[in-house]
Amino acid sequence: MKRLSVITLGxxxxxxxxxxxxxxxxxxxxxxxxxxxxxxxxxxxxxxxxDAKEESIQAILEGVEAKRRxxxxxxxxxxxxxxxxASSMPELIPEVDAWFGARDMNPILRFLGVPPSRFxxxxxxxxxxxxxxxxxxxxxxxxxxxxxxxxxxxxxxxPVEDLVAEARQLASEGVSELILIAQDTTFYGLDLxxxxxxxxxxxALSSVEGIERLRIHYSYPxxxxxxxxxxxxxxxxxxxxxxxxLQHISDGVLDCMHRHIDAAGTRRIINRLREKVPGVxxxxxxxxxxxxxxxxxxxxxxxxVREARFERLxxxxxxxxxxxxxxxxxxxxxxxxxxxxxxxxxxTLQSSISLEFNRSRVGAVERVLVDDVVGDSLVCRSQxxxxxxxxxxxxxxxxxxxxxxxxSVILSEAKDLIGRYLIVRxxxxxxxxxxAEIV
Numbered sequence: 001m002k003r004l005s006v007i008t009l010g011x012x013x014x015x016x017x018x019x020x021x022x023x024x025x026x027x028x029x030x031x032x033x034x035x036x037x038x039x040x041x042x043x044x045x046x047x048x049x050x051d052a053k054e055e056s057i058q059a060i061l062e063g064v065e066a067k068r069r070x071x072x073x074x075x076x077x078x079x080x081x082x083x084x085x086a087s088s089m090p091e092l093i094p095e096v097d098a099w100f101g102a103r104d105m106n107p108i109l110r111f112l113g114v115p116p117s118r119f120x121x122x123x124x125x126x127x128x129x130x131x132x133x134x135x136x137x138x139x140x141x142x143x144x145x146x147x148x149x150x151x152x153x154x155x156x157x158x159p160v161e162d163l164v165a166e167a168r169q170l171a172s173e174g175v176s177e178l179i180l181i182a183q184d185t186t187f188y189g190l191d192l193x194x195x196x197x198x199x200x201x202x203x204a205l206s207s208v209e210g211i212e213r214l215r216i217h218y219s220y221p222x223x224x225x226x227x228x229x230x231x232x233x234x235x236x237x238x239x240x241x242x243x244x245x246l247q248h249i250s251d252g253v254l255d256c257m258h259r260h261i262d263a264a265g266t267r268r269i270i271n272r273l274r275e276k277v278p279g280v281x282x283x284x285x286x287x288x289x290x291x292x293x294x295x296x297x298x299x300x301x302x303x304x305v306r307e308a309r310f311e312r313l314x315x316x317x318x319x320x321x322x323x324x325x326x327x328x329x330x331x332x333x334x335x336x337x338x339x340x341x342x343x344x345x346x347x348t349l350q351s352s353i354s355l356e357f358n359r360s361r362v363g364a365v366e367r368v369l370v371d372d373v374v375g376d377s378l379v380c381r382s383q384x385x386x387x388x389x390x391x392x393x394x395x396x397x398x399x400x401x402x403x404x405x406x407x408s409v410i411l412s413e414a415k416d417l418i419g420r421y422l423i424v425r426x427x428x429x430x431x432x433x434x435x436a437e438i439v
Contacts, residue, residue, distance in 0.1 A: 001031045002039040009056050010046025012132040012181055014079060018044050019124055021105050024117035036071035047081035047151060049319050056081045064095040078108055084151050103153050120166050129369050129419030130177035130387060131170045135163060135201065139183035144258045144326035148183055157192045160204050171210030174419045177369055178211060184220045199227035206237045215386060217243040221269050222261040229276040239383040240277055245285040249304035250297035253290055256330060270308055281384040283312035288346060289339030290318040291330035298342050305349055311357045312390055313350045317343055351431045358429035365425050365439055368393050373414045391432035395424055
C-alpha cells in the first residue's frame with residue numbers, strides 16, 4: 001500500500017478536483033492518510049491572486065522541509081499555481097519531483113501508475129449533506145482583472161449525463177444539496193449543445209433520488225438565461241438563492257473591467273430576478289479600488305448597494321495580476337490605504353443591510369440542513385445560506401436530546417443529525433448568524 005496525502009488550497013473548484021483525483025486511485029494500492037510517513041505528498045495549489053499564491057508557495061516549501069526530514073518520498077504539485085508558472089516553478093523549487101497543471105489530472109494518474117479516468121466519481125473525506133458540483137471548466141470571458149482564462153483555459157462544459165451520474169453517487173453517500181459551480185454557470189452547455197443549458201441541467205439533477213436542493217453560484221449577469229429564472233421560481237428543489245458577482249455599477253469602471261454590461265443592464269437583471277423569483281436572496285461581490293474608480297464612482301457604488309439591498313455581499317480590493325489585460329493597459333492608481341478605507345466603508349454599509357434582512361426573519365419557520373456540530377450547537381443552513389461564504393443558523397444541541405440527558409449523549413445524538421433536515425423557528429439574529437429552535 002502506497003501512503004498518499006493531498007493538501008488542497010484555494011477555492012471549492014480545487015476541492016472538487018482533489019475529490020475526483022482521490023476517487024480514481026485504486027483502494028487496493030493507495031492508502032489516503034493525513035500524515036507521514038508518505039510515499040506521495042500532493043499539493044493542489046491556487047494561483048489566482050497574490051495572497052493565494054503566497055499561501056501555496058509557503059505550503060510547498062513546508063513539503064520540501066518534510067521531504068528533507070525523510071517524511072515524504074515524492075513531492076507533487078498541481079493546480080493553478082503550477083499551471084500559471086509552469087516555466088519558472090521547477091527551477092525555483094527543484095526539490096519537487098513532478099509538476100502538473102490544472103486542466104487535466106490524467107498526467108498525475110500516469111505519474112502514480114494509475115490508468116486514466118473520466119473523473120465522474122468523487123471521494124469525500126468529510127461526512128456532510130452538501131457537495132459542490134463543478135459543471136464546467138475554464139472561461140471564455142476576458143474580464144480585465146482576471147487571470148482565470150489563461151490558467152484554466154477556454155470554457156468546457158461537463159455533459160449532463162456525467163453530472164447526473166456524479167450526482168447519483170453523491171446522493172447515495174448522503175449528499176442532498178448540490179452547489180453548482182463553474183467560472184460562469186450561466187454559460188453552461190453552449191459548447192456542447194449550442195445554447196445555454198443550465199435550466200436543462202437543473203431539471204435533470206432534480207430527478208436524482210435523494211437530491212433535495214440545488215444552489216447556483218458564480219452566475220454572470222450579462223445575457224442571464226430566462227429559463228433559469230423559471231426554474232428558480234417553479235422548481236421546489238432549486239434554492240431561491242443566487243450568487244451573481246457584479247463587481248461594480250459605474251459604467252466607466254465596468255467598461256474598464258470588460259464586463260460587457262452597463263449600469264442599466266445590471267439594474268434590469270436585478271429587478272428581473274426580484275420580480276420573477278419573489279423572495280430570492282442575492283449574493284454578490286464587488287471590487288473596490290479598480291482602475292477608473294475615483295471618489296465619484298465609489299460613491300455611485302455605495303448608492304447602488306443601498307438601493308439594491310443585497311442580502312449577501314462580499315468585497316475585494318483590486319490587485320494587479322501579471323498577464324491580465326488590466327495589468328498591461330491600466331494604471332493601478334488608487335493607493336492601498338484608500339482601497340482599504342473604501343472596503344471598510346462598503347462593508348460597514350453592507351453589515352447594516354445584512355442585519356436588517358436577518359432580523360426580518362426572526363419568528364419565521366424554516367427548513368434547515370444540519371452541516372456540523374460545534375460546541376453545544378447544531379450548525380445549520382436554510383435555502384438562503386450557502387456554506388463557507390454566508391452566515392449560519394445555530395440551534396442549541398440540547399434541544400435534540402431527551403430532557404436531562406448527559407452531555408455525551410447529547411453530542412452523540414446531535415452528530416447523528418449531520419446531513420439531515422430540521423424544521424426550526426428563527427429566534428434571534430445578528431449581521432451574520434441566526435439562532436433558532438427546533439419546532
